[in-house]
Amino acid sequence: MNLTKRKHILPVLVGIVVLVGMAACASSPKNESAARSTSTASDPRGEEATDSPPESAVSASSAPESRPAAATTAAPAMSTEPLPAQYTVRSEDTFKSIAARPWVYGDESEWQRLYNANRNKLSDPNNPDLLMAGVVLDIPSMEGETRSGSWEEGGSYTSLSRILATSIPEGALPAKYRVRPWSVSQDTFQSIAGRPWAYSDSSKWWNIYDVNRNKLPQPDNPDLLMPGIVLDIPSIQGELRAGMWDPERSYTPLVPTTPSGW
Numbered sequence: 001m002n003l004t005k006r007k008h009i010l011p012v013l014v015g016i017v018v019l020v021g022m023a024a025c026a027s028s029p030k031n032e033s034a035a036r037s038t039s040t041a042s043d044p045r046g047e048e049a050t051d052s053p054p055e056s057a058v059s060a061s062s063a064p065e066s067r068p069a070a071a072t073t074a075a076p077a078m079s080t081e082p083l084p085a086q087y088t089v090r091s092e093d094t095f096k097s098i099a100a101r102p103w104v105y106g107d108e109s110e111w112q113r114l115y116n117a118n119r120n121k122l123s124d125p126n127n128p129d130l131l132m133a134g135v136v137l138d139i140p141s142m143e144g145e146t147r148s149g150s151w152e153e154g155g156s157y158t159s160l161s162r163i164l165a166t167s168i169p170e171g172a173l174p175a176k177y178r179v180r181p182w183s184v185s186q187d188t189f190q191s192i193a194g195r196p197w198a199y200s201d202s203s204k205w206w207n208i209y210d211v212n213r214n215k216l217p218q219p220d221n222p223d224l225l226m227p228g229i230v231l232d233i234p235s236i237q238g239e240l241r242a243g244m245w246d247p248e249r250s251y252t253p254l255v256p257t258t259p260s261g262w
Helices: 003-026 029-040 055-062 095-099 108-121 160-165 189-193 202-215
Strands: 086-088 136-138 176-178 230-232
Touching (some): 108 136, 189 202, 202 230
Antiparallel strands (some): 176 230
């Protein structure tokens, strides 16, 4: 081969070698990884993000449904304090005046209950009239009511009768009645016995008088019935009785089973 032909063949061979080398580089794994990196660089979520929803969308769909909190009704706060179990005597007090207070017994005729529970605190235990200021009296329960603490000036106390009224069975007739002033109801044993919630028969007045005579200023004089006295109304024919007579309460009249005037 002459020199001129060699000069023409050499550049052709060099070109073929270069082309083969470039093809080998393009098919190597290293370049495939680079190509993949280049294709995903424009998407920060990478290759998997193209098949999955955004993270925020997954959280929103899988989170529990938001619901308003259930409304709660707070129990009404008690506006009154418990009935007191003790009371400090003041200068104008007597056993009767203390017993008559609504938060004690609401009945002055119950004064002996206070006296008997506290007579050892008196300078003369046999003289209930000698009640000195400063003595701390215990107030025993009369009807099983709960008592605690000492009476305080300005305290808000409910009455014993109001507490007992909450436990009165349905259909019960009154077991007690507070005598009212003459100008209000003209109370006598006869008129009380004649009322429908009592006996519906004035002739049965003796039943009320007989169990209450010790509450009268003159036990042998049924005509001397003073306002404020709390009378017990005993059952005479098996009727259910409970609580104090309440003018706002509706009572089923008692139907007498015995003739009037028995």
